[in-house]
Amino acid sequence: LDTAIISIQNRFQQFKIYEENFGFHYNISSLKGWENVHLMDQCKLLHNHLLHDPDSMSSESDIDAIELCEELQILSSLVPENYTAQEVLQFIHSNNLNGIYPNISIALRILLTIPVTVASGERSFSCLKLIKTYLRSSMSQECLVSLAQLSIESDIAGQLDYSDILQDFSSVKAGKKQNN
Incomplete structure (x- = not known):
């Protein structure tokens, strides 16, 4: 108290x-x-x-x-x-x-x-604890930062249209397979 x-x-x-x-x-x-x-x-x-x-x-x-x-x-x-x-x-x-x-x-x-509270910083660390668990302890810094940002900005990420992203990803992957 x-x-x-x-x-x-x-x-x-x-x-x-x-x-x-x-x-x-x-x-x-x-x-x-x-x-x-x-x-x-x-x-x-x-x-x-x-x-x-x-x-x-x-x-x-x-x-x-x-x-x-x-x-x-x-x-x-x-x-x-x-x-x-x-x-x-x-x-x-x-x-x-x-x-x-x-x-x-x-x-x-x-x-x-000027931050009104420290809630956003605390939220980020709570999010980090959920992402980097014992099973994911060898995750690269780049991947960790990307996952944390997606988790923190989940409102924005939820509004994304994944069909375009999946189309781009699949075309890049298909291009790599054809080159091999």
Whole structure:
């Protein structure tokens, strides 16, 4: 029980860090009412959080705080009310605005790719245990990776039309037999 409590506390602590650094990106249209100083403070906080080497004086960040603040001020008036971070990123990409709002695009992509849970990693290892059993312990790495990917992406694999794949496979095999 203590392990579960500590694990939950660590997870919520990590979410609190994400909220402190990325929270203002969740509703960009609401930034219209923010004071420039407060918005700049949030942008600087995110800039410092994304430093590649925080201890180095010449370290680079993925975003520029000043440019991000300016981009957010302009974009907040363009996006419709209550757009989510994903919808704002789609708005930027669909309107070819990546060159105009590069810092927002980068920040939103980082925000949206932060894993919410470790469930996908755990699922992959569970899948691996099912595939690589004692009887299949000598399986090649390439075969193991292919089987794991098929198992993990079973939804997509279930939608494949196997008739074309079987036709291609049989024509390749038939060609090899004729050559022998």
